[in-house]
Amino acid sequence: MAGQRGIFARIGMVAVPAALGVAAVFYAGRLKTLPEPVAANRPPALVRVITLAPTDLVPRISGYGTVAPVREWRAIARAEGEITAVAQPLAAGDIVAADTLLFRIDDTDLKLDLANVEAQVSASRVKDQTVEISLGLARKDLELAQQDLKRQERLNTQGVATQAELETSRRQALVAETKVTDLENQLKLNAAEREVLATQRGSLERAIAFAEIRAPYALRVTALDADLGQYVSRGQLLLEAEGVEAVDISAQFPIGRIGPLLRLAGEGATVTGLGARVKLPAADHAVVWKARVERVGDAIDATTQSAPVVVRVDDPQGQSVAGERPPLRRNMVVEVELFAPKRAALVVPAEAVAGGTALVVSEAGTLEPRKVETGFVSGDLAVVTKGLAAGDRLVVTDPSIAVPGMAVKPVEDETRKAEIAAEALGQSPGAAKPGSGMGSGAGSGKGGGAGKTPGAGQ
Structure with missing residues (x-):
């Protein structure tokens, strides 16, 4: 009996799984197919856009140069003898008025x-x-x-x-x-x-x-080479100074940028007819001086292919304000802006039209690529001359997957529009705020195509 039970147990261990397998195959055809997963109804990707409209623009280009006085002067002894009088104070850095007696030589x-x-x-x-x-x-x-x-x-x-x-x-x-x-x-x-x-x-x-040496005009002393009681001879250098009535800045501008600016300025425009201002970046604000274009230099830099443009600032000493605007001094490196008269143009972020391609949201709410042409680029802004028109909704951030025809949900970026309007007029747009184009993903820049990560800048 015990042997029979062992045999039946071994048969059961083989037969039962086999029967279950046959039953599974038999009933498999009768079972209904499980419903396929329904495609996820994901909402359209959110993209930030700006609706294009003519914007007031002050076309401008920037260059950098060093400050130099318009006039320099040296006091040379034309009589010999002992110096019996010296203006007080008289030292390097002092400013003396016109017709001030600087030295008197014993006569x-x-x-x-x-x-x-x-x-x-x-x-x-x-x-x-x-x-x-x-x-x-x-x-x-x-x-x-x-x-x-x-x-x-x-x-x-x-x-x-x-x-x-x-x-x-x-x-x-x-x-x-x-x-x-x-x-x-x-x-x-x-x-x-x-x-x-x-x-x-x-x-x-x-x-x-x-025997009397007087200042021919208002001067800033740069070097003093004689003093009271010193015997001087004819031709001896006594003092070096520079005029304070005006300074010149010779700034370098790429040749390829001056032409587009002149075209925006209008027919017959010349470099000397452009507006100018001088800027000095400061910790909390930009210091600005009014200037005028004096002349265009005659030498082109062979390495940088840039042309020197000389601008003049009148009365830099009088324009100075303690703690706010320092006087322009020799060898200061400053930024020079040349600008044309204000005009209306389609102004967009330069990143949004990088490579000559832009993304717009169509009437159907889908992404549509456009070939565009720009006529002028200034800083972060570009002037579109072909490919876009007023009323187009320009994408200023990339969606996660930029597929033409993809449905998107446009969100008007009013903050970015305000920044563009301010920057187009040369005004400070202020600090960037969330949603104003500063990407929060791995992408960098002002959200005009520089950032490629999902949700960048939103």
Whole structure:
């Protein structure tokens, strides 16, 4: 009995699984097919868009350059002697007003020489007076001698006067005439001497004037090379300074960017007709100075292919405000903006049209790629000239999968529109806020195609 039970147990261990397998195959055809998973009804991807409309734009380009004074001046000694007076204060960095006495050089010897010349001129005039008196007497003597000569000639003709008496009269007349001539020549010599003295006097007066050195215009002292009590010679450098009435900035601008700006400025526009301003970035705000385009440099940089444009800022010292706007000083590196008159244009984020392609949301709510052309790019903005029109809804962030025809849900990004409007006018858009285009995913930039991660910038 025990052996039979073992045999039946072994048969059951094989037969039962086999029967279950046959039953499963038999009933498999009768079982209903399980419903396939229903495709997930995912909502359309959210994308941020801006509805395009003409925007006021101040086209501008930026370059960088260093500040230099318009005028530089050096004080050179034109008289020699000891420095007896120096303006106070007078040191490097000090600003002195126009016509300020900077140095006085000892002119005592020059004044003594001038007094000597003046005395000689006075003596010459006294000589003239005495000579003129003598000349008057000599002319009377000559007149008498000539009358006596005529009388002797008449008497000699009549046979009354001898030839010897006639010769004596002629000799006396000649002597009187010679004396008159000598006195007249003396007057002429005196006049010539006075002319020489006048020249000497002018030279001395000029030298005395050189003994005082004054500021020709308002100056900022950059170097002081002489001091009180120092003996200086002609040609010696005393002081170096620069004018404070204006400064020039020679900024470099790529040639390829100046042309588009001029085209936006209108027909016949020139570089010197553009507006200009100078900016200096600060910790909490940008410092700005009004400027004007003075000229265009003549040399093109062979390496960078950029052209120098010189702008001028008038009265940088007067425009300075303590704690807010420092004075423009030599060698400061500043940003120079050239801008054209304000005009309306289709202004979009440059990232949104990178590569000449843009994404727009169609009327059906699907993504539609567009080929676009830009005519001007300034910073983060671009001016679209072809491919987009007012009313188009431009995508300013990429969806997770940019498939043409994909359904999306557009969300108008009013903050980004406001930033674009402010930046187009050259105003500060302010700090970026969530949803204003600063991507929160791995993508970077202002959400115009730079960020590629799901939900970037939303």
